[in-house]
Amino acid sequence: MTEGLNLDYSLLIPEFLLVGLVVAIVGLDLYAPKMKKTWLAYIAAAGLVAVGAVSLGYWDTDDNFANIIVVDDYTTFFRVFFVATAAVICLASATMVAEKFRHPGEYYALIILSTIGAIGMAASRELMTAYISLELLSFSLYVLVSYQKFDAKSNEGGLKYLLLGAFASAMFLYGMSLIYGITGSTYYSEIAVGLQNPTGDFQWAMLMGLVLIVTGLGFKVAAVPFHMWTPDAYEGAFPPITAYLGTTSKAAGFALMLVLFSQAFEVVHDDWSWMIAGIAAATMILGNLVALQQHNIKRLMAYSSIGQVGYMLMAIAALNSDTAQALLVHLVGYMVSNMAVFIVIIAWYNMTGKDEIADFRGMRERAPLLAWVLAGALFSLAGLPLFAGFVTKFVLFQSVWNEGFYWLIAIATTTSVVSLYYYLQIMRQAFVEKPAEGEESRLPVPLLMNGLAAALMVGVLYIGLYPQALFDVVEAATDVLFV
Amino acid sequence: MDSGYWVLATVGIPLIAAALILFVPETPQGKDVVRWFSAIVGAVLFGISTYIFFRYQVGSDEQYQFFSRYNWLENVGFLGENGISLAFGVDGIAAPMILLNGIVCFGGALISWKIDHHNKDFFVLFWVLVAGVYGTFAALDLFFFFFWYEVAVLPMYLLIAIWGSSSAFETFARTKEYSAMKLTIMLVAASILIFIGIFAVFHEAGLGTFDLQELYLPENQLDPDTQKLIFPLFAIGCGVLAGLWPFHTWSPDGHVSAPTAVSMLHAGVLMKLGAFGIIRLGIQLLPEGAQFWMPGLMILATFNVVYGAFAATAQRDFKYMIGYSSVSHMGLVIMGLATMTVIGINGAVLQMFAHGVMTATFFAMVGSIYDQTHTRDMRLYSGIVHRMPLFVFFFGIAGLASLGLPGLAGFVAEFNIFLGTFQTYPWAAALGVFAAAMTAVYILRMMAMAMFGPPDDRFPDLKEMTYLERATGVLMLTFMLFMGLWPAPFIDRISETVRSFPGVS
Numbered sequence: 001m002t003e004g005l006n007l008d009y010s011l012l013i014p015e016f017l018l019v020g021l022v023v024a025i026v027g028l029d030l031y032a033p034k035m036k037k038t039w040l041a042y043i044a045a046a047g048l049v050a051v052g053a054v055s056l057g058y059w060d061t062d063d064n065f066a067n068i069i070v071v072d073d074y075t076t077f078f079r080v081f082f083v084a085t086a087a088v089i090c091l092a093s094a095t096m097v098a099e100k101f102r103h104p105g106e107y108y109a110l111i112i113l114s115t116i117g118a119i120g121m122a123a124s125r126e127l128m129t130a131y132i133s134l135e136l137l138s139f140s141l142y143v144l145v146s147y148q149k150f151d152a153k154s155n156e157g158g159l160k161y162l163l164l165g166a167f168a169s170a171m172f173l174y175g176m177s178l179i180y181g182i183t184g185s186t187y188y189s190e191i192a193v194g195l196q197n198p199t200g201d202f203q204w205a206m207l208m209g210l211v212l213i214v215t216g217l218g219f220k221v222a223a224v225p226f227h228m229w230t231p232d233a234y235e236g237a238f239p240p241i242t243a244y245l246g247t248t249s250k251a252a253g254f255a256l257m258l259v260l261f262s263q264a265f266e267v268v269h270d271d272w273s274w275m276i277a278g279i280a281a282a283t284m285i286l287g288n289l290v291a292l293q294q295h296n297i298k299r300l301m302a303y304s305s306i307g308q309v310g311y312m313l314m315a316i317a318a319l320n321s322d323t324a325q326a327l328l329v330h331l332v333g334y335m336v337s338n339m340a341v342f343i344v345i346i347a348w349y350n351m352t353g354k355d356e357i358a359d360f361r362g363m364r365e366r367a368p369l370l371a372w373v374l375a376g377a378l379f380s381l382a383g384l385p386l387f388a389g390f391v392t393k394f395v396l397f398q399s400v401w402n403e404g405f406y407w408l409i410a411i412a413t414t415t416s417v418v419s420l421y422y423y424l425q426i427m428r429q430a431f432v433e434k435p436a437e438g439e440e441s442r443l444p445v446p447l448l449m450n451g452l453a454a455a456l457m458v459g460v461l462y463i464g465l466y467p468q469a470l471f472d473v474v475e476a477a478t479d480v481l482f483v
Numbered sequence: 484m485d486s487g488y489w490v491l492a493t494v495g496i497p498l499i500a501a502a503l504i505l506f507v508p509e510t511p512q513g514k515d516v517v518r519w520f521s522a523i524v525g526a527v528l529f530g531i532s533t534y535i536f537f538r539y540q541v542g543s544d545e546q547y548q549f550f551s552r553y554n555w556l557e558n559v560g561f562l563g564e565n566g567i568s569l570a571f572g573v574d575g576i577a578a579p580m581i582l583l584n585g586i587v588c589f590g591g592a593l594i595s596w597k598i599d600h601h602n603k604d605f606f607v608l609f610w611v612l613v614a615g616v617y618g619t620f621a622a623l624d625l626f627f628f629f630f631w632y633e634v635a636v637l638p639m640y641l642l643i644a645i646w647g648s649s650s651a652f653e654t655f656a657r658t659k660e661y662s663a664m665k666l667t668i669m670l671v672a673a674s675i676l677i678f679i680g681i682f683a684v685f686h687e688a689g690l691g692t693f694d695l696q697e698l699y700l701p702e703n704q705l706d707p708d709t710q711k712l713i714f715p716l717f718a719i720g721c722g723v724l725a726g727l728w729p730f731h732t733w734s735p736d737g738h739v740s741a742p743t744a745v746s747m748l749h750a751g752v753l754m755k756l757g758a759f760g761i762i763r764l765g766i767q768l769l770p771e772g773a774q775f776w777m778p779g780l781m782i783l784a785t786f787n788v789v790y791g792a793f794a795a796t797a798q799r800d801f802k803y804m805i806g807y808s809s810v811s812h813m814g815l816v817i818m819g820l821a822t823m824t825v826i827g828i829n830g831a832v833l834q835m836f837a838h839g840v841m842t843a844t845f846f847a848m849v850g851s852i853y854d855q856t857h858t859r860d861m862r863l864y865s866g867i868v869h870r871m872p873l874f875v876f877f878f879g880i881a882g883l884a885s886l887g888l889p890g891l892a893g894f895v896a897e898f899n900i901f902l903g904t905f906q907t908y909p910w911a912a913a914l915g916v917f918a919a920a921m922t923a924v925y926i927l928r929m930m931a932m933a934m935f936g937p938p939d940d941r942f943p944d945l946k947e948m949t950y951l952e953r954a955t956g957v958l959m960l961t962f963m964l965f966m967g968l969w970p971a972p973f974i975d976r977i978s979e980t981v982r983s984f985p986g987v988s
Contacts, residue, residue, distance in 0.1 A: 385637065394678075402561055421664070431641055471560070472559065
């Protein structure tokens with residue numbers, strides 16, 4: 001059967017390099033015990049950046065590996081996206097991980113492995129491959145969430161994530177098998193053909209398959225009502241891993257959804273669009289309303305990210321080339337803004353050991369740069385101008401509106417105001433409240449954290465003030481999906 | 484030469500100033516640097532604004548002068564050629580508004596000299612606010628109109644919550660955090676309606692561009708039924724910022740809690756953005772919708788005018804009185820707009836300018852006395868004139884302008900509004916004139932109670948205003964007199980533009 005298939009392994013060089021990086025990191029950790037452990041983070045980050053540079057060489061390629069993995073602009077886009085995210089996460093973890101764990105090598109290795117999984121989700125054009133990539137991502141994350149072995153919350157979060165995640169995977173698999181049963185193929189392109197010419201009265205089986213697949217993916221991106229694991233996993237995880245859950249794990253889910261629904265299921269758009277629209281509405285409303293009641297910053301960010309997922313799901317419900325493009329742009333804007341918030345949370349946690357919202361009081365006095373970055377990034381998440389969130393939300397909402405989902409946009413804009421309320425509450429602690437007695441002094445923020453925060457803020461402002469370049473790149477990336 | 488760079492500068496300079504101030508170190512010397520720098524930026528902006536106003540040519544062929552356009556985002560997704568462009572231009576309505584913003588932001592920068600607590604942060608947010616206001620007045624792109632509009636709302640929470648003041652009365656208390664949150668959430672919630680309206684306009688027009696000049700073209704008008712559907716979104720959305728009854732409640736609370744310069748800018752200029760939005764997005768973009776809905780807006784505006792006046796009469800706090808008086812006077816603006824006549828809209832824009840200058844003066848003056856005594860309860864004062872004659876002079880002139888004394892700015896404006904309203908809605912005009920007369924009641928009563936009478940020894944240390952405050956007062960006073968005595972430059976500019984509006988008779 002391999003005859004006529006393209007088995008060009010050079011297409012997968014970035015993934016091979018990532019695997020090599022994993023081996024190198026673990027090896028260095030074991031065989032160079034005298035090396036300062038923070039160096040592992042720097043090496044991992046440098047390696048990731050290098051892989052990102054290599055991936056850029058595949059821009060304008062349009063080739064596939066045995067029809068199961070495609071390397072085109074879409075894949076390249078997500079390779080760079082995931083690798084960049086992982087690099088930031090590695091840098092942000094450096095101090096904390098070196099202090100807490102004896103063998104941090106595994107930690108970085110797992111992050112890089114999960115990145116490979118995430119890339120696979122974007123690149124695969126075949127259900128089994130997509131599933132295996134999804135599991136690679138998920139398993140790495142299960143371990144990462146429960147990495148603090150002696151911390152009850154970490155164990156609780158990890159266990160919940162593992163059990164519910166496994167359950168979701170099973171549903172996804174079952175949905176796959178139903179779709180396979182109807183269409184006789186696991187290749188996206190052949191599924192599309194099969195669904196176009198139904199061989200019998202399989203309407204209900206197909207719907208069941210779609211429901212199960214949507215459910216399975218809904219778990220991964222934390223859409224309501226499949227979001228229950230999110231707050232606990234977020235709270236229990238190490239702050240950098242929380243950030244990672246909020247960005248890569250979600251982005252990978254959307255990368256898979258986008259390609260799966262546009263390539264395989266587009267012919268039956270009307271059969272799944274309503275489901276996702278309903279889930280999107282529930283996700284926006286519940287995520288933003290429950291966020292109002294949170295006291296812990298990580299739980300708040302968990303619910304706020306659920307709300308953000310709702311906005312993104314709208315784009316899947318109204319899927320066409322415009323919304324796909326808007327979705328990716330929003331994803332980038334969200335990633336940068338969210339990371340900036342988390343860098344502040346991580347830095348603050350490193351210095352004070354606290355992660356309640358009320359503990360942010362007086363941040364303006366104690367770490368001015370962090371406070372300003374926090375304000376800007378939160379404004380961006382709330383969708384206010386000068387920052388990335390305004391233009392990405394505007395374009396996303398407009399593209400969904402153009403498809404006629406007026407009621408969804410009404411919900412989305414209203415819940416955006418709700419989100420502004422709780423973001424302002426965080427800012428109030430940081431700017432308006434005075435620091436507690438005896439804690440007025442300036443905190444020594446490490447240069448690395450200040451630098452990361454400032455760099456991400458520059459990114460937020462760049463997207464917010466002149467996004468043409470980003471839009472052009474994203475257009476090239478999504479064009480390949482809608483030919 | 485009316486180069487577009489002048490208008491670009493009014494938006495760019497404050498933004499760059501804000502960015503530069505971020506890098507000033509927080510030392511006593513740094514604070515002075517920030518003060519001087521901000522005062523200079525204010526003076527420069529005032530200069531440019533004045534230049535734009537006088538340089539604007541009446542009778543020119545171009546509807547928008549000082550025009551500039553830069554492509555910002557195009558040819559991606561649903562956006563076509565010129566999809567979103569950073570387009571600025573000034574017409575006869577924007578010109579006086581830009582002048583107003585120049586006056587008030589200069590005055591505000593001088594008044595804020597006193598601010599000591601993190602004055603760097605204050606001025607960063609202040610200049611962002613100013614840039615947003617300039618941008619909205621000059622924007623000729625639907626996307627950027629909204630962009631700058633939101634930029635103007637964005638710094639408000641922090642400005643009020645950090646540098647504002649709380650007030651406690653016998654029956655209720657308003658913390659500054661409460662007022663700040665109320666203001667921000669109400670304004671952002673209102674802007675949702677504008678947001679949705681913009682989506683609808685873009686989608687229905689189907690041009691692939693947010694360019695307002697393109698959308699204004701008669702052949703690109705939306706069909707009348709759609710216009711009727713969308714107009715209320717813009718009217719209410721912008722109306723909230725203009726203090727439209729019954730969505731005005733953020734305004735007295737917010738203005739009272741805000742620090743002096745922010746009150747000046749917010750009541751003086753930002754509320755005008757709302758009325759300006761009704762003109763740009765309502766009357767100009769959706770003329771049929773405006774025709775259809777204006778009677779409804781007239782009813783609400785009448786409530787505004789009457790309710791605001793009565794509420795102001797009941798206040799014992801200087802700032803609350805001014806706040807409700809603003810609600811009443813902004814009602815007059817909306818009334819003028821709702822007439823859909825040249826003279827009425829003319830009066831509305833004049834009133835926007837006049838009210839801006841008057842209110843800014845009021846807030847500047849109250850700030851000067853509040854900083855010394857830390858109370859704004861007018862019952863506690865008596866005979867201020869014995870200790871602060873200049874204060875009473877400025878306050879009095881602004882008060883007389885506000886009650887519509889001929890020779891001052893308010894008269895010209897109200898006269899035009901009532902002329903237009905009597906032609907179209909005599910009942911509203913009658914109520915409006917009655918409420919305008921109420922202004923005399925609360926202004927004069929307050930003057931009698933607090934300013935005149937025997938000197939009180941409750942505040943023996945009351946000192947005359949600082950030189951900076953006097954300078955601000957003189958600046959405002961000049962323009963109050965200028966518009967009152969020689970309104971022609973304003974009326975020429977405004978009426979020429981208003982005549983070109985479709986559907987305005």
